[in-house]
Amino acid sequence: MDFKSRLIHAGLDRDPFTGAAGVPLYLASTFDQRKALSPGYDYTRSGNPTREALERAIADLEGGAAGLAFASGLAAISTILLIFNPGDHLVVSEDVYGGSFRVLTKVFQRWGLGVSFVDAADARAVENALTPATRGLFVESPSNPLLKIADLSFIAGLAKERRLLSIVDNTFATPCLQRPLELGFDVVVHSATKFLNGHSDILAGLAAVRDKELAEKLLYLQNAIGAVLGVQDSWLLLRGLKTLAVRMEASQAGAACLALKLAARPEVKRVYYPGLEGHPGKDIHDRQASGPGAIVSFELESEELTRHFLSRVRLPLVSVSLGGVESILSHPATMSHASMSPEERTERGISPALLRLSVGLENPEDLWADFEQAWRLDAIEPHAS
Numbered sequence: 001m002d003f004k005s006r007l008i009h010a011g012l013d014r015d016p017f018t019g020a021a022g023v024p025l026y027l028a029s030t031f032d033q034r035k036a037l038s039p040g041y042d043y044t045r046s047g048n049p050t051r052e053a054l055e056r057a058i059a060d061l062e063g064g065a066a067g068l069a070f071a072s073g074l075a076a077i078s079t080i081l082l083i084f085n086p087g088d089h090l091v092v093s094e095d096v097y098g099g100s101f102r103v104l105t106k107v108f109q110r111w112g113l114g115v116s117f118v119d120a121a122d123a124r125a126v127e128n129a130l131t132p133a134t135r136g137l138f139v140e141s142p143s144n145p146l147l148k149i150a151d152l153s154f155i156a157g158l159a160k161e162r163r164l165l166s167i168v169d170n171t172f173a174t175p176c177l178q179r180p181l182e183l184g185f186d187v188v189v190h191s192a193t194k195f196l197n198g199h200s201d202i203l204a205g206l207a208a209v210r211d212k213e214l215a216e217k218l219l220y221l222q223n224a225i226g227a228v229l230g231v232q233d234s235w236l237l238l239r240g241l242k243t244l245a246v247r248m249e250a251s252q253a254g255a256a257c258l259a260l261k262l263a264a265r266p267e268v269k270r271v272y273y274p275g276l277e278g279h280p281g282k283d284i285h286d287r288q289a290s291g292p293g294a295i296v297s298f299e300l301e302s303e304e305l306t307r308h309f310l311s312r313v314r315l316p317l318v319s320v321s322l323g324g325v326e327s328i329l330s331h332p333a334t335m336s337h338a339s340m341s342p343e344e345r346t347e348r349g350i351s352p353a354l355l356r357l358s359v360g361l362e363n364p365e366d367l368w369a370d371f372e373q374a375w376r377l378d379a380i381e382p383h384a385s
């Protein structure tokens, strides 16, 4: 079936017990085990029919053997990292999401997991960072916030050759545009808070895994840690997921239009968007994904102009997060990547004048008109002495 049809019918498209359109909210923490409607349910941390419908849906959409739903993207990432043992070493994209960087460097390193951060867009750098203790590779493509492209087939192949666990954060592309398990990855993880839910009203994490044995290990950890997604949020996410393809198409069209306009403006020093000719790794992205996505990052010509722009722009939320029906403009240096030191940010090319725009469903012409009024230099207030 086409992906759009799978979005509607993936996993469970109706309640197996009543035939209701959509799986209802099974608001129960516990299930009578003598009269269980279906074998397997005892306690919601270990399994719940609403959450299970969502888990089946993400497994189907990513082409995995199993899916798992977590309380947040970071709960999903942290649970996956618990597969490793103290003393193991991981190679991770250097511009991985700031929260992933924080949990790796402030929690898992303390616990004994070694980490090397590399530019995953440089395939040889990934290979050169491997040590005898390396047990896994964790990458994002396109990455956050510079939309760097990693060659996913190469990385999955390298992992297979060296018997490493390959993990990819697919939050930016979603399975609508890119399905890393089909390229050979072992685990795909999402902040489902973003495009998959699409309405900026819940926090959620989803993962899908290629093989059943690994799925069993992760299900064990998910239950042991208890980082499961609540039933109401599972239901909302199931609902949001159904419109993923139409939302993604519209947001992507808006992003492509705005990226071109931004690239032509003198106030804009640089635009990062995998749909633009000359974007590093565009050819690789075109091979592994079916579209450039709905996130555009751009650097304004000065930090002062950036502050001015952020204070005057009206239509997008000026906020963290992305992937909602509303556009969201972020300032990575003070928001998503604030947990990095200024030196670490500079090393990664995240300047104080960098902005990341998640394009929502507004008419892009309205967003553009707003941008034009927001960066008018003649409106800059003279500095008070």
Ligand SMILES: Cc1ncc(COP(=O)(O)O)c(C=O)c1O
Binding pocket: 072, 073, 074, 075, 097, 099, 100, 140, 144, 169, 171, 172, 190, 191, 192, 193, 203, 204, 205, 321, 336
């Ligand atoms: C690429 C990426 N991965 C993971 C996360 C963490 O997800 P959550 O905020 O749902 O815990 C985020 C959040 O912004 C993200 O952008």
